[in-house]
Amino acid sequence: MDGLKRQAAAQALEHVQDGMKLGLGTGSTAKHFVDLLGQRVAGGLRVVGVPTSEATRAQAEACKIPLTTLDEVDRLDLTVDGADELDSALNLIKGGGGALLREKIVAAASDRMIVIADDTKWVDVLGRFPLPVEVIPFGLAATQRAMADAFAQSGVSGQMGLRKGKDGHVFVTDGGHWIVDAHLGRIADAPRLAGLLSLIPGVVEHGLFIGLASIAVLAGAQGIRVVERR
Numbered sequence: 001m002d003g004l005k006r007q008a009a010a011q012a013l014e015h016v017q018d019g020m021k022l023g024l025g026t027g028s029t030a031k032h033f034v035d036l037l038g039q040r041v042a043g044g045l046r047v048v049g050v051p052t053s054e055a056t057r058a059q060a061e062a063c064k065i066p067l068t069t070l071d072e073v074d075r076l077d078l079t080v081d082g083a084d085e086l087d088s089a090l091n092l093i094k095g096g097g098g099a100l101l102r103e104k105i106v107a108a109a110s111d112r113m114i115v116i117a118d119d120t121k122w123v124d125v126l127g128r129f130p131l132p133v134e135v136i137p138f139g140l141a142a143t144q145r146a147m148a149d150a151f152a153q154s155g156v157s158g159q160m161g162l163r164k165g166k167d168g169h170v171f172v173t174d175g176g177h178w179i180v181d182a183h184l185g186r187i188a189d190a191p192r193l194a195g196l197l198s199l200i201p202g203v204v205e206h207g208l209f210i211g212l213a214s215i216a217v218l219a220g221a222q223g224i225r226v227v228e229r230r
């Protein structure tokens with residue numbers, strides 16, 4: 001599986017040109033991309049990156065990739081990131097690693113987003129992977145009630161659980177927030193649910209990435225498949 005992820009990352013690297021400003025994703029597949037990008041930078045490729053998490057920042061610095069921030073540059077040429085799920089419209093579920101807020105800010109500031117994944121992440125309908133929703137700790141019960149209403153309006157339902165870290169305590173994001181994982185099974189109308197969740201005051205951001213990805217590079221046993229958003 002790791003080999004497949006690295007193949008997808010290598011394919012995405014073909015889209016990187018000298019002088020580009022890049023969003024650097026978070027997660028196991030994006031980690032391969034940052035690693036391979038670091039090798040190209042060592043060989044003379046000139047790029048500057050904006051990391052989507054503290055983990056990616058540390059990795060990029062170790063790979064000696066020059067970094068900047070969205071305060072210093074106004075647009076990025078390209079973001080390369082992974083996904084927990086993607087469908088044929090290239091709508092995504094992201095946030096399994098807990099970095100969805102920064103990932104979405106960076107993706108939205110980019111001219112293009114390339115998603116790299118192994119082909120097990122490709123689904124007919126989003127929702128098999130639990131939907132991460134980043135929330136403010138204050139008023140959590142009220143926020144969850146509003147989320148349940150949004151689910152009902154979208155024709156979905158399921159259990160919600162507050163994410164715990166490896167230490168058994170509540171998982172805290174880089175932004176200091178909590179994550180509620182919603183086990184919905186099938187999200188028939190992901191754009192509608194995305195819009196409803198965004199209206200909830202206690203929701204900081206959610207893991208539905210609608211209309212952000214332009215290309216998906218999927219690696220499987222049969223090789224690499226590239227899907228472009230219609």
